Structures are given as C-alpha cells and as structure tokens.
Amino acid sequence: MPATIIDGNAIAAEIRGEVAARVSAHVDGGGAVPHLTAVLVGDDAASATYVRNKARACAEAGIDARTLTPPADISQDDLLEIVGGLNDDPTVSGILVQLPLPPHIDERAVTEAVDPDKDVDGLHPVNLGRLVQGQPHLVPATPAGVQQILLRTGNDPGGKRVVVIGRSTLVGKPLALLLGQKAEGANATVTLAHTGTSDLGAVAREADILVVAAGRPNTVTAEMVRPGAVVIDVGTNRVDDATRKRGWRLTGDVEFEGVSQVAGAITPVPGGVGPMTIAMLLVNTLRAAGVA
Ligand code: L34
Numbered sequence: 001m002p003a004t005i006i007d008g009n010a011i012a013a014e015i016r017g018e019v020a021a022r023v024s025a026h027v028d029g030g031g032a033v034p035h036l037t038a039v040l041v042g043d044d045a046a047s048a049t050y051v052r053n054k055a056r057a058c059a060e061a062g063i064d065a066r067t068l069t070p071p072a073d074i075s076q077d078d079l080l081e082i083v084g085g086l087n088d089d090p091t092v093s094g095i096l097v098q099l100p101l102p103p104h105i106d107e108r109a110v111t112e113a114v115d116p117d118k119d120v121d122g123l124h125p126v127n128l129g130r131l132v133q134g135q136p137h138l139v140p141a142t143p144a145g146v147q148q149i150l151l152r153t154g155n156d157p158g159g160k161r162v163v164v165i166g167r168s169t170l171v172g173k174p175l176a177l178l179l180g181q182k183a184e185g186a187n188a189t190v191t192l193a194h195t196g197t198s199d200l201g202a203v204a205r206e207a208d209i210l211v212v213a214a215g216r217p218n219t220v221t222a223e224m225v226r227p228g229a230v231v232i233d234v235g236t237n238r239v240d241d242a243t244r245k246r247g248w249r250l251t252g253d254v255e256f257e258g259v260s261q262v263a264g265a266i267t268p269v270p271g272g273v274g275p276m277t278i279a280m281l282l283v284n285t286l287r288a289a290g291v292a
Pocket of ligand 1 (some may be wrong): 099100142278
C-alpha cells in the first residue's frame with residue numbers, strides 16, 4: 001500500500017495560526033509586538049527565497065520582521081558589528097543570520113556573536129548546550145519542525161527506533177538530541193548515521209522513523225526502508241531540470257517514487273519539512289520575545 005503523504009504545508013499553517021493567535025492576545029493585552037531581524041548576506045538565490053518566505057510568514061502572524069542585506073563581500077568585522085548592534089537593540093526580540101555565509105566569513109564566530117536569548121535559530125553554543133543538558137530553550141527550527149510533524153501526525157517518537165542520517169549542526173545533531181531526550185514527545189532510541197556509517201541500508205532498515213538530512217539526492221532508496229516506516233525528508237536540493245521553465249526543480253534526499261511504495265508515511269519536497277522550519281522560527285521568535 002502506498003505511503004500516506006504528510007502535508008507539511010497544512011501542519012505549518014496550523015502552527016502559524018496558533019502563533020498568530022498568541023501574538024494578537026499578547027498585543028491586545030498591551031504587550032510589545034515581537035520583532036525578528038533576519039540578516040541575509042550576499043545574493044544566494046535559495047537563501048533569498050527562504051528568508052523572503054520567513055519574513056512573509058512573520059508578517060502574516062503579526063510579528064514585525066525586517067531583513068538586512070549586506071553584500072557578499074562584507075568583512076567579518078562589519079558583520080559582527082551588525083550583529084552586536086542587534087544584540088543591543090531592545091526593540092529586536094529575535095536575530096537570524098541565514099546560512100551559508102560566504103567562505104571568507106567564519107560561521108562559528110558569527111553564530112557565537114548572537115545573544116543566546118535572541119538566537120531564534122538555536123545554534124549558539126549556549127542553546128545547543130541547553131539541549132544537551134535536557135533543558136532546551138531555543139531549539140533549532142528544522143529539528144523542532146521534524147518533531148512537530150511526528151507529533152501532529154500521530155507518530156509520537158516515544159519508545160520508537162529513530163535513525164537520523166546526517167550529522168550537521170543545523171539539523172542532524174540537534175535532532176538526535178531532541179528526539180532522544182527524556183521528555184514528552186521525545187524518548188526515542190536514536191541512531192545517528194552519517195557518511196562514515198558502514199552498511200547504511202541495514203542501519204536505516206532498523207528505523208521505525210527514518211529522518212534523512214544528508215544534503216544529497218537519492219541518499220535513501222526503497223530497499224533501505226522498513227515497510228511501514230515513517231520517512232521524513234529534510235533535503236532541499238536544487239537539481240537541473242530542463243523541463244522546468246526556471247531550469248531546476250527542488251528535490252529531497254529520498255528517492256520519493258520508490259520509497260513512497262514502501263513507507264507508511266512520507267514527507268514530500270517541497271511541501272514537507274521546509275514550511276515547518278519557517279513555522280518553528282515563528283514559535284522561537286515568540287519565545288525569544290517572552291510571549292511563550
Ligand atoms: N540560519 N540558515 C539558518 N537557519 C535556517 O533555519 C536555515 N535553513 C536551512 C538553510 N539555512 C539556514 C532554512 O531556513 C534550510 N532552510 C529552509 C527554509 C525554508 C525552506 C527550505 C529550506 C522552504 O520554504 N522550502 C519550501 C520550498 C521553497 C522553494 O520554493 O524553494 C518547501 O516547500 O520545502
């Protein structure tokens with residue numbers, strides 16, 4: 001039986017609606033309008049799309065948003081100065097520096113410069129450390145989005161075997177920590193697989209829930225999936241496609257056609273995890289603003 005296709009757009013819309021209701025109650029009660037400043041360095045087309053979608057989602061939820069767009073050749077010092085100014089600005093509740101940054105900039109230095117209490121990406125070592133300690137505050141948006149997809153589709157990870165493929169700081173590592181925590185909505189037995197894993201297929205087939213965040217198309221094919229497993233595809237790869245007017249299409253890390261014949265449920269790309277990342281950014285912005 002073919003897999004249920006999980007509608008990430010619908011789940012994300014539901015969460016954005018919840019955020020909007022909380023913002024309006026907060027503002028009606030005399031609270032300040034939460035504010036997100038996004039920093040988009042240079043002119044990477046995919047990053048520009050994602051940041052535009054983030055700003056629009058904020059506006060629709062009643063969160064004040066603006067995007068700063070320094071040029072690709074900005075110096076590291078100048079970028080750190082921008083971040084410092086945002087840290088010091090009491091009207092800014094959340095700060096997001098879209099990744100990747102140009103190669104001459106040290107991403108770690110920039111990530112560490114953001115005030116942890118305004119770090120709506122959850123990537124500052126203090127926030128990652130809180131997650132390690134089992135006291136999460138601001139959790140990276142994509143892992144938080146994956147957790148919400150599971151919970152809101154009746155696939156509570158508690159007691160299940162979760163295999164995460166990919167060990168990035170943005171997704172794989174924090175997701176493994178998040179789902180492995182001793183907490184409601186977590187409590188999974190987590191395996192973190194990666195490019196060094198031998199017999200990845202055998203490891204993946206152990207999964208009740210298989211999360212693929214490898215950053216490479218076709219990392220997971222049908223024979224790597226246990227029949228009935230839940231497959232969450234975090235990949236957002238732009239691949240050439242001459243049949244499309246713009247010359248490319250978006251594809252995930254999972255070979256969708258084959259895997260959707262085996263899995264019990266699967267997220268599509270687009271329309272799966274991507275919109276959830278944006279919804280959870282809004283949740284984090286509320287939290288940073290002290291609304292939640
Ligand atoms: N700092 N950098 C920082 N924070 C993040 O959370 C991100 N990420 C990843 C890349 N760099 C980052 C994102 O924002 C990936 N990502 C992201 C966000 C949104 C979407 C995809 C990736 C998204 O909206 N995807 C849509 C399709 C959009 C399109 O048409 O291209 C989808 O339906 O999947």
